[in-house]
Amino acid sequence: MVWFRRHAPGPGVSLRGCVAQDPSPSGGPAPTPVRRPWWTYVIPYPGRVPKLGRPQWRLLGLLSAAELFDQYDMGILSFGLHHIQQGLGIGEADVGAVMAAVRLGVVPALAVTLLADRLGRRRLLLVTILGFTLATFATAFSRNVHDFMVFQFLARLFIYAETMLAVVVLAEELQASDRGWGIGMLGALGALGHGLAAIVFGFVEVLPFGWRALYAVGILPMLLVAWLRRTLPETRRFERHREARRDRGSWRDWLRPLANVIRMYPGRIAVVCGALVPLEFTVMTAAAFMVKILQEVHGYTPGEVTLLYIGGGGLAILGNVAAGALSDRLGRRLVMSVLVGAAGIGFYGFYNLRGWLVPVAWIVQVFAITGVGVLFKALGSELFPTSYRSTASGIRAIAGTLGGVAGLALEGRLYELAGSHAAAITLMIPSLIIPPLVIYAFLPETATRELEDIAPER
Secondary structure, three states, X not given: OHHHHOOOOOOOOOOOOOOOOOEOOOOOEOOOEOOXXXXXXXXXXXXXXXXXXXXXXXXXXXXXXXXXXXXXXXXXXXXXXXXXXHHHOOOHHHHHHHHHHHHOOHHHHHXXXXXXXXXXXXHHHXXXXXXXXXXXXHHOOOOOXXXXXXXXXXXXXXXXXXXXXXXXXXHHHOOHHHHHHHHHHHHHHHHHHHHHHHHHHOOOOXXXXXXXXXXXXXXXXXXXXXXXXXXXXXXXXXXXXXXXXXXXXXXXXXXXXXXXXXXXXXXXXXXXXXXXXXXXXXXXXXXXXXHHHHHHOOOOOHHHHHHHHHHHHHHHOHHHHHHHHHHHHHOHHHHHXXXXXXXXXXXXXXXXXOOXXXXXXXXXXXXXXXXXXXXXXXXXXXXXXXXXXHHXXXXXXXHHHHHHHHHHHHHHHHHHHHOOHHXXXXXXXXXXXXXXXXXXXXXOOOOOOOHHHHOXXX
């Protein structure tokens, strides 16, 4: 335990309530606060809203717009799984393996995050949204399951990279006291993509070309977001780092961020990954089968699934902002532990109860897992220095996805033994005990502390 904590400095100074006097991430004066933009009211968050400047609000808006379409693509696979399975002739025992293969797109996403620590966040954010847009559109033209897996693999590559870079940019640009709230708002606005996917999915049986149309309809707005994003500036923290670094442009310099992950804070990356693997082992698997269970076990029509995801999901996505804001006040570790426990209860209820308790359990688990996702993204960005913050986020995402892939692969075997997806997933829920224990034992608290205090360059 001591070995993992030895780099953690003492508690930082809380900046809450001192927005006008706080230094900006660049070390200069804080941005002049402006009125909260209209689009943030889409999420009816009742708590304190930070007094951000115009550049910060614009940054959050552009990142959130792209995140919305990222989540739309991910939602379509969940909503349309039943129809995709029928259309491409995917066997019941093979569903988990297909979804696992798609999610392995996170592995090459590490190369994108590595380049972001070398070339800058802005340039790679432009690449990710263009790549994701084209891969998503191409999915509509899949001729067979192999085409589908390839196109969705590429889409996930860019989606994972884009999401990781968006969190890194917000962590580097927002005040220490507002990071949790900002990353939570990014997640909440992005989660509206699932709501959009739910609305479009409600028409899947009347749209021309069925599930294929779900992947094709978003290309124009996604291209618009890509065009608007071209004006994003580079983060000030990365600009300072680029000016200060001294290298000769050799291949060793290009790989230095990856080497620094192991050299500077090896214990932290090991602990973060060790907590994420058992979490995603259950969460990714349980979430992947929910729409399928609603339709095949509980008899929900596509329209009823849409109503649940819009009505209940509208309440549940508040977990993003609530988790971020509460963790700014109470600490990341405490809020994360409570939400992991709530997720386990929600999963058990969803897969084992009947009647009106099913949507209640669904809301609980969605609220919990969206909140936990926000906190892991925040923690994974805060624990590492600017020189390899993006690369560390990539490694974290790979570890979590590999845990989820292992869960999806095991679910297929458990399905054969237990006789149902519900019974198989229930057997996986106890793994959720591990993440809170690991985080509390080995990681420092990061809430309201400046990034340079949490993880100075070494």
